[in-house]
Amino acid sequence: MKKFFYKSSVLALMAGMFLTSCDPEIDAPAASSGEADFSTYVALGNSLTAGFADGALYREGQQASYPAILAKQFEQVGGNSDFRQPLMPEGVSAGSPRSNPSNPSIVEVPQKRVLRIQPDCRGDVGLAPVEAGNAAALTPAFLGQLAPTVQGPYNNLGVPGAKSFHLLAPGYGNPAGLMTQPATANPFFARFASSPNTSVVADAMAQNPTFFTLWIGNNDVLGYALAGGTPSPTSSDYPTNKDMFTAYIAGIVNQLTSKGAKGALGNIPDVTKIPFFTTIPYNALVLSAEQAAQLTAGYAAKGLGHLTFQAGANALVVLEDGIPRKATPNELILLPASDFIKCQGGGSSTPLPDQLVLSEAELAIIKDHTNSYNASIKAVADAKGLAHGDFNAYLSRLSTGFAQNGVAYNSAFVTGNIFSLDGIHFTPRGAALVANEFINVINTKYGARIPKVDETQYKTVALP
Structure with missing residues (x-):
């Protein structure tokens, strides 16, 4: 049997080689740029474009950003081989600036998150995403340490937080504005802007681009969602005015196309479909019969007899306008509530604050602005004859999941293969899927034949 199997295998292999060598006509069509010119490609956007991942900007994430992946594929159809990114120094990472909890006057920069085996807040040992090291204070000296390791101009103009x-x-x-007017400046752009007074679009246009991708607008609504819908309409984190957003997108695209460049616009995914908002279920409060009785009695003693509990899964208790109530199935609990729920009585004896919950009314605001922004992006793309990527529809498929090349993908935190350890940004594998979706719409719009990348060659969440 072994001899027969060996001979059969050799014959099959030889037959396959013969067919391959004698029938080149079955090969895929040659790569082609179609009606587009990829000789100078620039990418504009926010953290998704920059390669931000695991809660920070760092070299490995940048090298696997979707623009970097696209640029490699564009090389096969005449694209620039020297696609430059403002790469971070080796081993250095920088997250979004935040106030120090113990001293709000200090702005600090966290490091990237990594998976580690360690005790949680209850002492249970397991895998958990944690910051790789201590945060650094945001100072001019620290900014100097983040200077790009390659010379500009830069083709990847993605700016986290933009x-x-x-x-x-x-x-x-x-850089001066970071200390005197922090609301008007951004440390991630300060580290690679061509001059103190330039703009992202100006730095793009200085390169006379022939092709661009623009994926912007996520943060115009995400800031509101990340704050649990607490910002008022006068806050800078409230969703950008819908009419103004239309004007901004038109203004950006008008400049990018003013010299004849073609491009592709991406629309805004539903931010409430990502793991940061979907990992903790509304009924995550699991009680024994004794615990349920005690909690019911405790709320009754406070004059809140309408809050009752039973053994098993219960809706979390949340605050709305200072009044405790139970979360509804249509509301979302933010990922940072995890340890508060697990170890500090959050959602049970201590209600979850507004900042950790998106109510149905707040979700309606997010949906309304997202739909409006996406209509504006599509209208501008159509008016200018540009490719349009419907990432809202594409990433919504993750809610139910899909399989591709033998791999299952979904929106699950850590295990879904798409999202990194911050629950918001992509893994390298997720970025490759985004690049392929851009390639799909570019090929369709411009009659190009840009080969897609094998996304399975890119990493997902790194295990310790």
Whole structure:
């Protein structure tokens, strides 16, 4: 049997070689740029474009950003081989600046998150995403340590934290503004802007691009969602005015196309479909019969007899306008509530604060603005004859999941293969899937034949 199997295998292999060598006509069509010119490609956007992952910007994430992946594929159809990114120094990572909890006057920069085996807040040992090291204070000296390791100009102009109007703002990368007017400047742009008073769009246009991708607008609504819908309509984190958003997108695209460049626009995914908002179920409060009785009695003693509990899964208790109530199935609990729920009585004896919950009314605001923004992006793309990627529809498929090349993908935190350890940004594998979706719409719009990348060659969440 072994001899027969060996001979059969050799014959099959030889037959396959013969057929391959004698029938080149079955090969895929040659790569082609179609009606587009990829000789100078620039990418504009926010953290998704920059390669931000695991809660920080760092070299490995940048090298696997979707623009970097696209640029490699564009090389096969005449694209620039020297696609430059403002790469972070080796071993250095920088997350979004935040106030120090113990001293709000200090702005600190966290490091990337990694999976580690360690005790949680209850002492249970397991895998958990944690920051790789201590946060650093945001100072001019620290900014100097983040200087790019390659010379510009830069083709990847993704700026973590950027909203639509920021791409047009002169001085958005002014280092002096970080200390005196932090709301008007961004440390991630300050580290690579060509001059203190330039704008992202100006740095793009200085390169005379022949092709661009623009994926902006996520942060125009995400800031509101990340704050649990607490910002008021006058807050900078409230979703950008819908009419103003339309004007900003049109202004950006008008400049990018002013010299004849073609491009592709991506729309905004539903931010409430990502793991940061979907990992903790509304009924995550699991009680024994004794615990349920005690909790019911405790709330009754406070004059809140309408809050009753039973053995098993219960809706979490949340605060709305200072009044405790139970979460509804249509509300979302933010990922940072995890340890509060697990070890501090959050959602049971201590209600979850507004900042950790998206109510149905807040979700309606998010949906309304997302739909409006996406209509504006599509209208501008159509008016300018540009490719349009419907990432809202594409990433919504993750809610139910899909399989591709033998791999299952979904929106599950850590295990879904798409999202990194911050529950918001992509893994390298997720970025490759985004690149392929851009390639799909570019090929369709411009009659190009840009080969897609094998996404399975890119990593997912790194295990310790």
